[in-house]
Amino acid sequence: MVSRRPFYIVVALLYILGIALVVYRHVAFDVPLWPGEYRNVWSAEAKVEFDANGGPVMASLALPDTQEGFTHVDENAASPGYGLSFVTKDGITRAEWSISSATGHQELYYRTDMLSDPYAKALPVTVPTIDKSLEKEPIASAINQILAAAKTRSADAFTLTREILKEFKNQEQNAALLAKYKKPAYLLVEILNQADIPARVVRALNLEDGRRRQRLVDYVQVFNGDKYDLFDPNTGVQGRPENLLLWEYNTTPLLDVAGASNSQVTFSVIKKLVPVNKALEAKFEHTDMLNFSVDMLPVEEQSLFKGILLIPIGVMVVVFLRVICGLKTSGTFMPVLIAVAFLQTQLFTGLVGFLSIVGVGLVIRSWLSKLNLLLVARISAIIITVICIIGGLSVLTYKLGITQGMRITFFPMIILSWTIERMSILWEEEGPKEVFKQGGGSLLVAVIAYLAMSSGMVQHLTFNFLGLQLIIMATVLVMGNYTGYRLSELKRFKPLADELHKK
Known part of the structure; x- marks a missing residue:
């Protein structure tokens, strides 16, 4: 008999380490366990891109400052190999990068942190001069x-x-x-x-x-x-x-680049919850090597991780509903991907889009089965069909003025195609009852996972406390070790329970 002691030791270590990381980040960095107790800080990152011509390059970017509703609390820039200065002229501050020689595609980053502050007052604004242009007819x-x-x-x-x-x-x-x-x-x-x-x-x-x-x-x-x-x-x-x-807001160029071509600037934004005292002092400890947190990354990557870190929550929901409750789904983790798509489309729009795509896809798949195609060709045709359906629904909803409908492009197309294929085969082998059972189970799991992942509390904890991922992993391992009856199987004992109750 294999000893279970190593398993329990690993699970215990994961729980201890995960809880310790959460407590450490809360105590050492004063990160809140509950959202809403702290001030909002908007971190906006400008990404400057251009193609250098091989000689000296000068790039100048307009910068925001304290203004109505926002207090400028911090700024930093990433520009490897470039000299960087913040130049103030006539009360206007700009970031200026310079390098003696550069070739090829270049990327520069500037990030500013703006504290949401209803009492913030803007700096004095100069009235622009009036410029009357003489235009030609007409x-x-x-x-x-x-x-x-x-x-x-x-x-x-x-x-x-x-x-x-x-x-x-x-x-x-x-x-x-x-x-x-x-x-x-x-x-x-x-x-x-x-x-x-x-x-x-x-x-x-x-x-x-x-x-x-x-x-x-x-x-x-x-x-x-x-x-x-x-x-x-x-x-x-x-x-x-x-x-x-x-x-x-000073009638100056947003971006001015000399010695390069194809210049552009794009922006990424993320909202952070910062303790009031730290926000007012404008001191963020991102350079601390012990601060292993997502907010050390560039804003664009932070926005990406904010969604990725929610996936383990959906995975835990799937494991609980399948292993403990005994729900059947079409595919193991397809509901998680659908739940992630629901986060982008909102629940009602996502449900309508999912049912429309799968419903139409099943009808077309039933016709394809009559053509006796090879599996690869059939799946390829279904993928193209799904893309056409999504494109058609996007155009239709846009024409109707329902802009939310255009977000159904977030649905995982390959996963939907395989789902349609599996459901079609299941229909042929087991009948429509099993299709509705697995399809309905998948949709129910996706909705429950969406409700868990869309919770503000959950989003706050997963983004700010990486140690929570270890706790989730330990919980999944514990549930994976369960070998008892599933909740859905208890109905088999109902006749026995009724008989004992009569006695």
């Missing part, structure tokens, strides 16, 4: 017609801006002509300047947790005396949206 006439109509219904700079944006919709011909001339934000600034109203285009970053490779959006900053407000030139909405960070 551009000048189109601008004058829109401005003249808007002036009759306005009283100040803000109301005039709103009316100009309305006129873009009322005067469709003029709007279409001007749209080919300039981008909406720059066009609005030019029209306001014609009315002697100072305005400028500012570049802003939408702070959304876990977003990667996004670009800045244009807003128009309109001044009315010593006050100003923001306008969205595309929607006409006045006011500053929540979680909007102004990145470039």
Whole structure:
């Protein structure tokens, strides 16, 4: 008989080590065990990319600072081989990288940490100068017609801006002509300047947790005396949206690169919970070698790991429901991948998309079975079919104005194809009852795993405490050692229980 002692020792060590790591990170670094007790810090990373021509390179990037709703608490940059300086001129600070010689594709990183602070006050803002451009016909006439109509219904700079944006919709011909001339934000600034109203285009970053490779959006900053407000030139909405960070707001280039080509800058964002005292002191201990945490990585990788670290939670749910409860699923860990897709699509949209894809796929698979194709060709055809179904549903939902529907592209296409194949074979061999049993079990497990993985508490713990992964592993090993009756099998003893109850 094989001794179980090594197994129990390993499980005990995993529990002890996992709990110790969680306690250490909580005590030593003051990371909260419960979300909501601490302040939000948005970590935004700019990734500068360009192709160097082989000679000296100079790159300059506009930087954000303390502003309404956000306090700038920390910044750092990664630029191997480059000299880096933060240059301040006329109250404007920019990051400047330089190198004597560089060739090929280059990547530079700058990261800023902005504390969500409702009491934050922006630095003094200088009013931009008014630049009246002399346009040629028919551009000048189109601008004058829109401005003249808007002036009759306005009283100040803000109301005039709103009316100009309305006129873009009322005067469709003029709007279409001007749209080919300039981008909406720059066009609005030019029209306001014609009315002697100072305005400028500012570049802003939408702070959304876990977003990667996004670009800045244009807003128009309109001044009315010593006050100003923001306008969205595309929607006409006045006011500053929540979680909007102004990145470039001094009428300077966002990125200026000399000695290179194909330059661009993209942004990644992640939200962190930081203890109040540490946030206010602006001291983050990322350089501590004992601080083995995900927040030491670049923001783009942090966003990726935030989702990856949730997968063990889904795996634990699958093990419990299959080993302890005895639920049948189509595929072992297919429900976990579906649950991960649900995190991107939201539950209702994901359920509708999953049922639609599998339902249509089964119908097409039944037709393919009549063609007597080889397995490889049949699976390939199903994969192409699944892709076509997902593409068609995305286009259909977009046409209907349901933007959530476009996220069904997050479904694992290969896994869905094999699921359709297995269900079709199961239908032929066992009948529809077994198909619905396994399919329904898979969907139930996926929903339960989604509910566990979408919990704010779970997301907070898995991201901030890597030791939790060891605890989950130990729990999975314990459940894997279970050899007793599954809960679903207890119904076999119901007649015996009823008979004993009668006695």
